[in-house]
Amino acid sequence: MSIEVNGKTFETDEEGYLADLNQWEPDVATAMAKEEGSELTDAHWEVINFLREYYEEYQIAPAVRVLTKAIGKKLGKDKGNSKYLYELFPYGPAKQACKYAGLPKPTGCV
Amino acid sequence: MSEPWEDDEPEGPVRKFMYVNRRAPYGTIYALESLEVVLIAAAFEQDVTLVFMDDGVYQIKKDQNTDAIGVKNFSPTYRALEGYDVEKLYVEKESLESRGLTTDDLVVPVQVVDKDQLAELMEEQEVILSF
Numbered sequence: 254m255s256i257e258v259n260g261k262t263f264e265t266d267e268e269g270y271l272a273d274l275n276q277w278e279p280d281v282a283t284a285m286a287k288e289e290g291s292e293l294t295d296a297h298w299e300v301i302n303f304l305r306e307y308y309e310e311y312q313i314a315p316a317v318r319v320l321t322k323a324i325g326k327k328l329g330k331d332k333g334n335s336k337y338l339y340e341l342f343p344y345g346p347a348k349q350a351c352k353y354a355g356l357p358k359p360t361g362c363v
Numbered sequence: 364m365s366e367p368w369e370d371d372e373p374e375g376p377v378r379k380f381m382y383v384n385r386r387a388p389y390g391t392i393y394a395l396e397s398l399e400v401v402l403i404a405a406a407f408e409q410d411v412t413l414v415f416m417d418d419g420v421y422q423i424k425k426d427q428n429t430d431a432i433g434v435k436n437f438s439p440t441y442r443a444l445e446g447y448d449v450e451k452l453y454v455e456k457e458s459l460e461s462r463g464l465t466t467d468d469l470v471v472p473v474q475v476v477d478k479d480q481l482a483e484l485m486e487e488q489e490v491i492l493s494f
Contacts, residue, residue, distance in 0.1 A: 310439065310442075310443075311439050311440050311442060311443035312435065312436075312437055312439045312440050313402070313440050313443055315443070315446065316402070316405075316406035316447065318406065318408075319406075319443075319446045319447055322446065323446055
């Protein structure tokens, strides 16, 4: 599978996760969101950028519980809770936000 | 029906799992597989203990460079364990010392234990998995 963005083709796996995370660019996230019928706001970008940084540092996509806790630490308690994150990413905050961020699917989680 | 964000409580019993890592990080898949299983157990909020002994101590050695062997350097991931509430990391003393290493050479804070202390820790576990 693949996704077409700005005339460039990006390989994905069968669930739509980017094959090579180094290829990622912000427009890829925008295009993936559009395909799922949503538009990315600053609040979405905050989480997506957080995930990129997390991956850069630890070389994994975090489990949802870990993501929630880490977001709380970095961006404040009002954002570090499941309700807030599920409202932004209804398909599961770790799963969906990781996909937009170009990361692999998180190990063993939603 | 509950909303997905209300489904935060762990289900089922919490068990004491110990993962014993005894092999070098690269050359076989054991170290990486162990780490993945540890992350899954931790995501399910189990009581996780890690032991590094024999060549397994190399898994958490600082400054790993895997460029020449064309595999991913996954040693940074051990530093994510704290965020998963996995904080019981033990290194067997003789394994560390016989390889000329100290805790300063490791990417994560660990407790150094001798064989007798390790045996006691193993005694406390419900499940022990050796990699």
